[in-house]
Amino acid sequence: MSLFRYTRAGQEPGAPRRHSPLLWIGLIAFIAGLLILAFAWLAGWLGRDRATAQSFTDTIEATGARHPGFRRAHSKGVCVTGTFQGLPAGAELSSARVFRQQQVPVLGRMSIGGADPHGADANARVRSMALQLVTDDGQEWRTAMNSFPFFAVPTADAFLEQTKAQIPDPATGKPDPAKMAAVAAKYPSVRAFGEWAKSAPWSTSWANTDYNGVNSFRFTNAAGKEQVVRWSMRPQAAFEAMSAEQRAQAGLDYLADEFQQRLTQGPVQWEMWVTLAEPSDAINDPSIPWPAERRQVKVGTLSLTAMQPQASGACRDINFDPLILPSGIDGTDDPILAARSAVYSVSFNRRERETASGAAKATGEAK
Template sequence: MIDREPPYPRKPPLGTSKKLVRLAGIALVVLIAAGAFAYVNGSLDPQRLTPGRVVDVFEHNNGVHPGYRRNHPKGICVAGYFESNGAAAPLSKAQVFASGRTPVVGRLALPTGNPYSPDSAAPIRSFAVQFTQANGQQWRSGMNSMPVFPVGTPQAFVDLQIATAPDPKTGKPDPARPPAFFAAHPEAQPFLAWVKTAKLSASFVTETYNSVNAFVLVDAQGKRQPVRWSLVPQVKSDAPAPQTKDYLQQDLSAKLASGPQRWDLVLTLANAADSTNDASKSWSGEHKTVSAGTLVVESDSAQLDGQCRDINYDPLVLPSGIEGSDDPLLVARSAAYASSYLRRTAEVDQLHATPAQEKQP
């Protein structure tokens, strides 16, 4: 979920190699959140880790790819609309939930640190969406196909970053560190359970994308309801992933050529006992859900010149009627996204500058 990374280990003991490869790839999704969270929390003082320094870590580990996002750099812009059915309007005064259409600009992506990675590099897919209401207010949401984060505290995120960091001499992480880290963090069990069953999808359009973090809906009377949300595909498939490098974008374009692609926006309402400040905890048991409407993707375009290019999918850009929860990762993500966005867009300006413009001070 992030403008968001470690290489793969030496062969570990028998029976753990596939799991470690998955963990190394999936750890990239939480890496930027780790540094940004530490920055906001201040837990790394006196040598404070700022969002800029977090981005430096990504560049060190993955190289610099001018004009690309520092995390999830391989992606494609999409555009369409959200058709609200009005079912969520009693829960939130946000215009997006009133019956009718709201235009959206989104981005489907692969969570690696290299824009040239093969689509098989990690089983996670991401979907970032910007809804623009008639009153000009926006709702931006970054979602991932994983249901939870591995851990939920600043120190645990920092420790995870250390456990998956590459050795400068080998370019690979110590194969013993990830298993040792997860053994010391039993709260990661929901995440590890998902890792065991995660499969490479053959298509962006058959994935479910989850907010992972909790948010709060506020109605016209000020009543507050914590929620998590998911985009659930209307078409599902268990087809195996192709072996080609860029099959996700090719598949998306082919499917859109035959018609719009659709996801249902499903809100899961928190129960009183559910944690809203820990993204590593799943909400188990019976929960009320509300299908708020359908997100429809009608077209795609290359990310370097498409509508999504200059959008910072900051999860705290929210309209009246939707608020961030007490989950500290939200503030952390917002800070890191901003740093990455400024660096990336400056590079885009340089790439598109004319020779005369480049000479100007």
């Protein structure tokens, strides 16, 4: 019997088939249930063993003392402002307006690694630069870079493992060495990162530090040609190594004080370079550096001209999400990139709620 000629009792042949209202109600309820489950999953309410943005942020918070109103990582820093001037070489690689506009205003943040907003600048192994560039057509490019040349772990789950291992043991107040050693034994990149941290010289200033965007991104030019890149900011100021004696004698806000002094003498500048990937390069694993012989292209110059305290500066309430990108620049499938974006969002929302609720003021904290 043809399905198209099947009729129910009381229904004329050829008439549209009518479904029971209960069927539609059940279908709507089923779809609504799926949406609720999906929302709960993404929110971290289900599957607590998986690396959600919420569980990740909880783990980061557990590694040290709580400081309401501050960023969960790179808590101590200053706001900076300046400009970016793109070069034709950048415009050949990407259609992003930032490489064509004569001068793009920049709002940024210089910071140190760690979650202590009152820590000593000179004792921070990692220094960081975060930027927001807004072009005259309203498009934004936000990027967060660090002084290390590669990431310590290859995936978000590995990053969560590493962070959990850094949670202090209640009995000692320090991370368990056995847990730290287990993570290092499991991931060769953790051991390599540790060697970098021990052997690489410390710079004496934010101004003479290289900042690397260790994640991979995809540039697309006006002709539609794609090129995977990693970018970095290279200082025009000559590198100077910081001695152990200098670190011991440096003041609490050494980097901020030194940077402010430099700004009184004129703009502090970096050249922006992109490294072009080849087919054999690791695109989605930021723990693997690309070979030094890869082609590198200078695409612009960053000039910072002023500094403000982060408590009152314009950078205070900006989430430097690395996946806020203009047309002509796209993210890759790098899992660390996606994890950074998600955790930054959760951290931002938490500290904004703390500030709005007065929790930061109640503890005497300020951003």
